[in-house]
Amino acid sequence: MTEVNFQRHRRLRRTAGIRQMVRETTLHTDDLIYPIFVKEQGTDKTEVPSMPGVYQFPIDQVNEEVDEVVNLGIPSIILFGVPNHKDHEGTSAFDEKGIVQRATRQIKDRHPELTVIADTCLCQFTDHGHCGVIEDGEILNDPSLDLLAKTAVSQAQAGADIIAPSNMMDGFVAAIRQGLDEAGFKNIPIMSYAVKYASAFYGPFRDAAHSSPSFGDRKTYQMDPANRSEALREAQSDIEEGADFLIVKPALSYLDILRELKDRHPYPLVAYNVSGEYSMIKGAAIQGWIDEQAVVMEKLTSMKRAGADLILTYFAKDVAKWLNQ
Ligand code: PBG
Secondary structure, three states: OOOOOOOOHHHHHOOHHHHHHOOOOOOOHHHEEEEEEEEOOOOOOEEOOOOOOOEEEEHHHHHHHHHHHHHOOOOEEEEEEEOOOOEOOOHHHOOOOOHHHHHHHHHHHHOOOOEEEEEEOOOOOEOOOOOOEEEOOEEEOHHHHHHHHHHHHHHHHOOOOEEEEOOOOOOHHHHHHHHHHHOOOOOOOEEEEEEEEOOHHHHHHHHHHOOOOOOOOOOOOOEOOOOOHHHHHHHHHHHHHOOOEEEEEOOHHHHHHHHHHHHHOOOOEEEEEOHHHHHHHHHHHHOOOOOHHHHHHHHHHHHHHHOOOEEEEOOHHHHHHHHHO
16 A cells, blocks of 8 residues: 555544543533522422422522532532512512521531532512612613622621622622622632623523513623623623633533633633523433433533633532542
8 A cells, every 4th residue: 555644643542541641621520510599488399390400499408409519529509599588679689687698607507618609699589580770671780789799798798608790780890899898808709700691591590590580681781692802801801800710601602702711811710501501401311312421521521621610510410420430
């Protein structure tokens, strides 16, 4: 045979051992953040219909879930509250006896070493379901900031280790940083939902958190999925305002944005693998159409390859089990 010159890429794929040696991206249990929904109402956990395997927990039953998370070696959780009481200003978001505050105290008492992240937003707590204050049908920016800062402070007082504001008002990082500093929480980091798109992939979450807007949509504060430069500006301003971590949300359709932020900003970067991304895989897996474990591992690995340091995912417990096998 005549000699042709080409590269033998397959040499490095020949055995499982070699493939492992040259693998560039690895998923660890340490990368995972597990979301937990805590509800004020009722005494039994309830499964979210559009998210099989995901539950809302009453405070009396949340310990069991958190114990499991800790035993699996998952280092952090993020709490979402489902309150009884909703009003115009979302006052139960910053009530010291609010559901998130109570759950945080209880969990930190039991597991001081577990990192508890508080999602800081108003939409689950307002009667109109928007993430800010409303006047004449408009979502007002600046008056919302005070409420968000108050919410963050009350969460830090309850023992939250990290504050994760997801509301997408302008200036929320600056306002929350100032609020935390003034209340004596200079050392509590902010994990900002810096780049959050107005995404249809949040559908199942809104079932889980009862947080659908009662009118309109979130397009005047969350970003247009078509935009890239704007994502860079959002991340830049959050860093200038004092963000310690940056979140890109959703993850799957925005891997390009993850890569760009990682290349530009030397900050811990979080991919939020959102509810709709979870439900699509679950739905297909339940039908027997895909191999759930293989698909989940491939998806999460691609998020890390794109630049994520951490992954916030409803699959965290499953992934930890698979990694521990
Ligand atoms: C609250 C919030 C939302 C999500 C996280 N925090 C919903 C929204 O913006 O409507 C979505 C998470 C998910 O879909 O998993 N602002």
